[in-house]
Amino acid sequence: xxxxxxxxxxxxxxxxxxxxxxxxxxxxxxxxxxxxQRALFHVLAAYSVxxxxxxxxxGMSKITAILLTFLPEEDTFWxxxxxxxxxxxxxxGFFIPxxxxxxxxxxxxxxxxxxxxxxxxxxxxxxxxxTGIYTPKWFPQCFLSQTPFSLTQKLRDVYxxxxxxxxxxxxxxxxxxxxxxxxxxxxxGLWEFVRDSLAQPWALEDEAVLRHLxxxxxxxxxxxxxxxxxxxxxxxxxxxxxxxxxxxxxxxxSPPFSGL
Numbered sequence: 001x002x003x004x005x006x007x008x009x010x011x012x013x014x015x016x017x018x019x020x021x022x023x024x025x026x027x028x029x030x031x032x033x034x035x036x037q038r039a040l041f042h043v044l045a046a047y048s049v050x051x052x053x054x055x056x057x058x059g060m061s062k063i064t065a066i067l068l069t070f071l072p073e074e075d076t077f078w079x080x081x082x083x084x085x086x087x088x089x090x091x092x093g094f095f096i097p098x099x100x101x102x103x104x105x106x107x108x109x110x111x112x113x114x115x116x117x118x119x120x121x122x123x124x125x126x127x128x129x130x131t132g133i134y135t136p137k138w139f140p141q142c143f144l145s146q147t148p149f150s151l152t153q154k155l156r157d158v159y160x161x162x163x164x165x166x167x168x169x170x171x172x173x174x175x176x177x178x179x180x181x182x183x184x185x186x187x188x189g190l191w192e193f194v195r196d197s198l199a200q201p202w203a204l205e206d207e208a209v210l211r212h213l214x215x216x217x218x219x220x221x222x223x224x225x226x227x228x229x230x231x232x233x234x235x236x237x238x239x240x241x242x243x244x245x246x247x248x249x250x251x252x253x254s255p256p257f258s259g260l
Contacts, residue, residue: 001046001077001243011048011056015041022061026149028069039073040065046077050243051084057095059137062144066156085238088163093236094140101236105164106135108228109171115225116172120179127187134194138174139167146198147174151206158210162217165226169216177204177212 005012019041023029028036043064048056063083067076084092093101110131113121124131137146142159144152159166175182182190202209220226 001050002042005045005049009045009048009055012045014058015044015048015056015061018058018061019044022065026065026069029065036065036068039068039076042073043068043077043080047080047084050077050081051092051238053238053240054084054092054095057140059141059144060095062141063091066144066153069153081242083160085242087232089159090164090232090236091140092238093232096236098235099136101232102136102139104228104232105139105167106131108168108225109135112168112172112220112225113175115223116219117176117179120175120182123183124190127185127190129187129190133191135171137194138171142167143170143174146194148199148201148206151202151209154206154210155213158213165217165220166213168226168228169220170213172220173209173213173216174198176216177202177209 009015019037020032022040029040031037040061044056044061047054047060047064054060060080064076064080067079071079083089084095090101110121113124113131134146143155146152147155155166155170178193182193185193204212217226
């Protein structure tokens with residue numbers, strides 16, 4: 001897949017640009033073309049020709065970088081492939097054109113807010129704070145760069161363990177634990193909260209946040225709203241063979257990329 005990507009992936013230039021923007025404050029990704037940056041490039045490039053329906057979308061680089069902080073390059077590739085395709089996570093649906101899964105989770109998030117925190121939902125509506133402003137960064141990336149880094153790593157563990165129901169529960173938990181503050185904010189303040197403040201250290205310890213998250217998962221299971229209806233359709237899963245369908249170059253054409 002790595003070799004094929006260098007001659008057949010048309011996402012390769014965008015991947016190269018995004019690698020240099022991913023977690024640059026983390027010691028593993030400081031150096032341009034350093035060991036971990038090259039590993040990140042290789043995994044994303046390989047995946048772009050492994051799953052040709054998705055190829056590469058911005059946001060996948062952060063998911064992959066988190067995996068690379070714990071796993072070697074090839075294991076990271078297969079971990080990414082599992083997160084994208086197995087039923088428990090099925091992130092493929094978040095990244096395919098049309099973003100069907102994102103729209104389904106977004107609609108469910110609004111129903112959850114109306115049911116669980118109606119005063120906050122009313123306030124957000126009055127301030128014209130659409131859920132579409134923040135959920136595209138929350139759900140497809142499992143809150144990467146949207147929460148403090150130490151909490152982000154723990155959320156990734158919970159997500160791997162419990163699957164996509166964590167997305168609904170964590171989105172609610174974020175708004176619930178900050179509810180009193182959010183009710184006082186105008187639109188500009190709400191926008192600043194989801195754009196900047198949320199990634200700064202919280203008043204709560206990480207373990208306290210995780211206890212709130214676990215309580216939310218239990219609550220939603222009891223209410224039978226831990227996952228959005230209807231169940232995922234076939235369009236949210238790969239329909240083409242994985243790892244078999246490669247883009248061929250036209251006669252005389254140059255490879256898309258020859259670096260790294």
